Amino acid sequence: MKIAVCAPARSISQAGAARVAAFAALYYPGVELIVDPQVFALAGHFAGPDGLRAETFLKYANDPAIDAIWFGRGGYGSNRILDAVMPELTSAAYDKAYMGFSDMGFLLGALYARRIGRPIHGPMASNVSEASKGVSVGRALGWLVDGDRSALEPSLRGRPAAAFNLVILCSLIGTPWMPDLTDHVLYIEEVGEAYYRIDRLLFQMANATQLKGVAGVRLGAVTDVPAGDGEAEFGESLEGMMTRWCRDMGVPYLGRARIGHDADNMVVPFGIA
Amino acid sequence: MKIAVCAPARSISQAGAARVAAFAALYYPGVELIVDPQVFALAGHFAGPDGLRAETFLKYANDPAIDAIWFGRGGYGSNRILDAVMPELTSAAYDKAYMGFSDMGFLLGALYARRIGRPIHGPMASNVSEASKGVSVGRALGWLVDGDRSALEPSLRGRPAAAFNLVILCSLIGTPWMPDLTDHVLYIEEVGEAYYRIDRLLFQMANATQLKGVAGVRLGAVTDVPAGDGEAEFGESLEGMMTRWCRDMGVPYLGRARIGHDADNMVVPFGIA
DSSP: OEEEEEOSSSOOOHHHHHHHHHHHHHHOTTOEEEEOGGGGOOBTTBSSOHHHHHHHHHHHHTOTTOOEEEEOOOSSOGGGGHHHHGGGOOHHHHSOEEEEOGGGHHHHHHHHHTTOSEEEEOOOGGGGGSTTTTHHHHHHHHHHHHOOGGGBOTTOTTSOEEEEEHHHHHHHTTSTTSOOOTTOEEEEEEESOOHHHHHHHHHHHHHOGGGTTOSEEEEEEEEOOOTTSSHHHHTSOHHHHHHHHHHHHTSOEEEEOSOSSSTTOOBEESBOO | OEEEEEOSSSOOOHHHHHHHHHHHHHHOTTOEEEEOGGGGOOBTTBSSOHHHHHHHHHHHHTOTTOOEEEEOOOSSOGGGGHHHHGGGOOHHHHSOEEEEOGGGHHHHHHHHHTTOSEEEEOOOGGGGGSTTTTHHHHHHHHHHHHOOGGGBOTTOTTSOEEEEEHHHHHHHTTSTTOOOOTTOEEEEEEESOOHHHHHHHHHHHHHOGGGTTOSEEEEEEEEOOOTTSSHHHHTSOHHHHHHHHHHHHTSOEEEEOSOSSSTTOOBEESBOO
16 A cells, blocks of 8 residues: 655654654555655745645645555645646546645545545644654554544544534635535534634634535534633633534534544544545 | 714723723814723623623614714624624614724624625724824724715725725635625735734635625735744745735735724725725
8 A cells, every 4th residue: 555645734854754654664564655755845834835735746646556645744835735736636636545634624625525535634644743652643544554443533423524623614614615514514623723713713614604504513622722812711611612603503513522633633534434 | 973982892991991082072072972881891802791792782873863883992702793783783773884993894894795884994992092192093083073085095096995804804704794895995904913824814815706806905004923923934925925816816916005903094984985
């Protein structure tokens, strides 16, 4: 099995790449992990210029010998290559898995909208460097390589699902890149946002015409909330916000989920797993 | 002329209210400025609970004796009363001016979408406390009371216009609260956002189906960019971002404008001034 690692947003370190290569060699010796040098490129905020990031993604997406694209890292920037890559995807791109989360939601959402390949919300190659002791990347490869169902978010239960970072979901709203999520359970998670910003994002989710048909919403981890901008200052809990906005949205709030910017980031394949 | 001050988002201070009342008494003695005590209320992040903020806005909007509602302050929260207030506005609300900016863009946009009254992007009552030495509030009252055209953003020139804080504009995208801005020049401004976030917001503006018909975009002030997240780190200037995203949007980038979170915040009436 061949898995390619590229970085459509920010770069990863040489040390991080060496660690994930070592991990794969140790536990998945049957996997050929191809880490493209583009992941180390630097251009301002990004892992190389838009053109290089687009070209690298297309090279692997359109290669029939590659079974999966495993995104290296999020950050910001994959939205800037959508225009360049989406119209250029060929048949090889359809028979392939794409795994990542956070900023990669732009690509996962746009792929799912066009029914291209198997977009999967899950840990990325750079998550090997976390305090997760290999659990995150082991889970990602467990699903990609062996279809290990213990890697899946436990509430999936055969219902159509989609998972997004909340900021990325809201950035897709009102654009043609947003997939149709009718009858899907929508999983959201957030990192580094003040409560008042989370509430504003939930307003947009709840009022989005495109999301009127979702079957329900689940909330994953909300991590790294800036000091002084949490529940105490805002005056409302996350559960309170979710309940109120889901009521306005007219869909059930289904409770918490195990996705997010932490080691407990379980796998959520788009559609039915 | 009767002008009511209410606060649909965050509260203002007693000192700020006293200052703006003194300013109006000094320079606009013919104006009866009614500062509702709701502006001092506190409930978590907000100037009182959603219900009180909605009720106070409706009380003045539906009062035929009130000529204008001058919003006290932005922050966050006016989106939370849209559902409660918009369907309750009566004929008196149509014959009235509404002035504010920043978070007040939720209300201005929703009013404009429904063709209710005269929404105006301009300084707020709490802007009396700034280093602007009264210039901001003088400009706001100059337009509201005397129709003083020197208060207007100089590029307006009789073309239909609308102005928004970029985050607020993007929060309206894909929702029924977004007005139709076909053939309007769109003015945007931002405060306190990292360059990568501004770029992400511009992506959404440029890709928004609802905004495809705008006549062009102008950029106001971009203030209080967090340290370490500006042009140097991002690798692209504001002009570069505007040019690129407006090109993708298929509309002309018309250059800079005098609106924003500073003392040079000129008045932009929605529609034709």
